Amino acid sequence: MTIDVVGVSKRFKSFNALDNVSLHVRSGELVALLGPSGSGKTTLLRIIAGLDWPDAGEVRFDGEDALARTVRDRNVGFVFQHYALFRHLSVFENVAFGLRVRTGKDKVPDAAIRARVSELLELVQIDWLADRYPGQLSGGQRQRVALARALAISPRVLLLDEPFGALDAKVRKELRRWLRHLHEELPVTSLLVTHDQEEALELADRVVVMGHGRIEQVGTPAEVYENPATAFVHDFIGETLALPAEVRAGRLYAGDRPLALDSQGTADGPARLLARPHDVDFADPGDAPFAGRVLAVRTFGPVRRADIEIAGRDGPVVVEAAVPLQQDLATGGLIGLLPRKYRVFAASA
Amino acid sequence: MGHGSVTAGRQSISFRRRSVIPGFGLTFGLTVTWLSLIVLIPLAALVLKTTELSFERFVAIVTAPRTLHALAVSFGISFAAALVNAVFGTLVMWALVRYDFPGRRLVDAIVDVPFALPTAVAGIALTALYAENGWIGSLLAPLGIKVAFTPLGILVALVFVGLPFVVRTVQPVLADLDKQYEEAAASLGASRGQTIWRVVLPTIWPALLTGFALAFARGIGEYGSVIFIAGNMPNVSEIAPLLIVVRLEEFRYADATAIAVVMLATSFILLFIINRLQQWTERRTTER
Numbered sequence: 001m002t003i004d005v006v007g008v009s010k011r012f013k014s015f016n017a018l019d020n021v022s023l024h025v026r027s028g029e030l031v032a033l034l035g036p037s038g039s040g041k042t043t044l045l046r047i048i049a050g051l052d053w054p055d056a057g058e059v060r061f062d063g064e065d066a067l068a069r070t071v072r073d074r075n076v077g078f079v080f081q082h083y084a085l086f087r088h089l090s091v092f093e094n095v096a097f098g099l100r101v102r103t104g105k106d107k108v109p110d111a112a113i114r115a116r117v118s119e120l121l122e123l124v125q126i127d128w129l130a131d132r133y134p135g136q137l138s139g140g141q142r143q144r145v146a147l148a149r150a151l152a153i154s155p156r157v158l159l160l161d162e163p164f165g166a167l168d169a170k171v172r173k174e175l176r177r178w179l180r181h182l183h184e185e186l187p188v189t190s191l192l193v194t195h196d197q198e199e200a201l202e203l204a205d206r207v208v209v210m211g212h213g214r215i216e217q218v219g220t221p222a223e224v225y226e227n228p229a230t231a232f233v234h235d236f237i238g239e240t241l242a243l244p245a246e247v248r249a250g251r252l253y254a255g256d257r258p259l260a261l262d263s264q265g266t267a268d269g270p271a272r273l274l275a276r277p278h279d280v281d282f283a284d285p286g287d288a289p290f291a292g293r294v295l296a297v298r299t300f301g302p303v304r305r306a307d308i309e310i311a312g313r314d315g316p317v318v319v320e321a322a323v324p325l326q327q328d329l330a331t332g333g334l335i336g337l338l339p340r341k342y343r344v345f346a347a348s349a
Numbered sequence: 350m351g352h353g354s355v356t357a358g359r360q361s362i363s364f365r366r367r368s369v370i371p372g373f374g375l376t377f378g379l380t381v382t383w384l385s386l387i388v389l390i391p392l393a394a395l396v397l398k399t400t401e402l403s404f405e406r407f408v409a410i411v412t413a414p415r416t417l418h419a420l421a422v423s424f425g426i427s428f429a430a431a432l433v434n435a436v437f438g439t440l441v442m443w444a445l446v447r448y449d450f451p452g453r454r455l456v457d458a459i460v461d462v463p464f465a466l467p468t469a470v471a472g473i474a475l476t477a478l479y480a481e482n483g484w485i486g487s488l489l490a491p492l493g494i495k496v497a498f499t500p501l502g503i504l505v506a507l508v509f510v511g512l513p514f515v516v517r518t519v520q521p522v523l524a525d526l527d528k529q530y531e532e533a534a535a536s537l538g539a540s541r542g543q544t545i546w547r548v549v550l551p552t553i554w555p556a557l558l559t560g561f562a563l564a565f566a567r568g569i570g571e572y573g574s575v576i577f578i579a580g581n582m583p584n585v586s587e588i589a590p591l592l593i594v595v596r597l598e599e600f601r602y603a604d605a606t607a608i609a610v611v612m613l614a615t616s617f618i619l620l621f622i623i624n625r626l627q628q629w630t631e632r633r634t635t636e637r
Binding site (some may be wrong): 049051074076080084088098099102149150152154341 | 354437529530531532534535536537538539540543547548551554
């Protein structure tokens, strides 16, 4: 099923949670809403689910108005951040809940419920926990119960709010891979909210980067990483080495020194040159566009990082650069930085 | 090995365990002393007093029709009042927790009034209201319903004094219940009624049972408000606490204590059962 969000806005008192957001989700796709806290991603998910209503805009499921329906009739599977499992019900009854509440002509016979729940528990690989209560389960197991419960109603859309947020790193990684696998087996249109870029980039077909209630960029994981549309996306996704610069008459300057670098059509004024740390080479301080003093060098495993202090418009700025393992770098010495691949954005953006 | 078994052996003799939380000896000692002074010694004296009676005499007193009737009125109407409070107290509590209406704080404060009001005042006020010439009583009289000076009056008084117990025990539990549980139920297709019945009620159930037990216990012990509204006719609307006072006024102290001992034992058994029931539901909902 496709989801269309058209011009959705939502205010909470004086806080603009969503500002004219539009998004198209294709059928069977797994899309991640990625952004820092307060970016409006959870609000957008809740509006799509029918747990919140927008002040303006439309939400369409397969072209048909979804806002006219309550959450009860939208047939969405929602996995809550803290799972919201019913503590007084066993794992089996939690999963069966959505089938048990169907009455009248939709009533599901007991045998059918048993079969469906067993099948789902097997799918999420916790059939041996059917008689336990949520309080007796680990975080990862609860997560699987929550997912099975949401899938039990054969939802048209699966919405996941920070599904791995409350788990430790190892379990998170394992469940992430498993969820990706499950999505391939069971291609339900899925939307996932996360603030963890690694999760979004690894799991999703497409990533929607959100900031300050707006969508900054929509694209495949490779697109948003390789070609960030805005400085916000560049900063938020992956590591960023930000160098202060200025554009004057279409040319790039560091302080008063003109640079042999492309200003990429950025308007005149203070600018920031953003690059991935591994796209910045070390060079002789005299020849390089940027130079600074090495404050410290750290090594963790295969990665080496150096803190380098360079002169900025308003005093010194410390940037973190990637250091090739074979390179010797003396603390306190001067070193030049030569960006190979970079983007220039106006500093206010 | 050897060392371990020695420690284990010592632990099995003493129930004092090694713990980082200090003060077990002190707090346990104080608890026992305090409970003895305030509760256990007076109750023991009560039981001791009844031993002045022969067993046959004791049985004759407690199985006298008037005693049995008073006990039935006390326990039966207290139970009914606690049930009424469980239902309507839950409704009041629901409104207070879930909705923000003008005057909510005022209503919240009014709930506590039965705690503070001298029960005799409550009894007199209720009697004045429900008497045949009272504001409410005059409305009910044409319908043939008599409240004051009947067992129904006792029910009204006990509902009045028991209400805050249910509201105050369940209120914090519902307030703590995250709305995501109700959202989850709704997203799974449950109607509002199904959500309350299948999700909310089971969660507040243990607290509701506690509130019920407290209201019930209060009803059994209530004296002041009931004697004004009940009419106190032996075998009709006479409560056990009043019968005890009647016996005391006749200087039949042993008779009075015999009735008291029966009340004590019955209340203890009933409260114990409710307590176990409450623990059982609680264990089901918060199992770790």
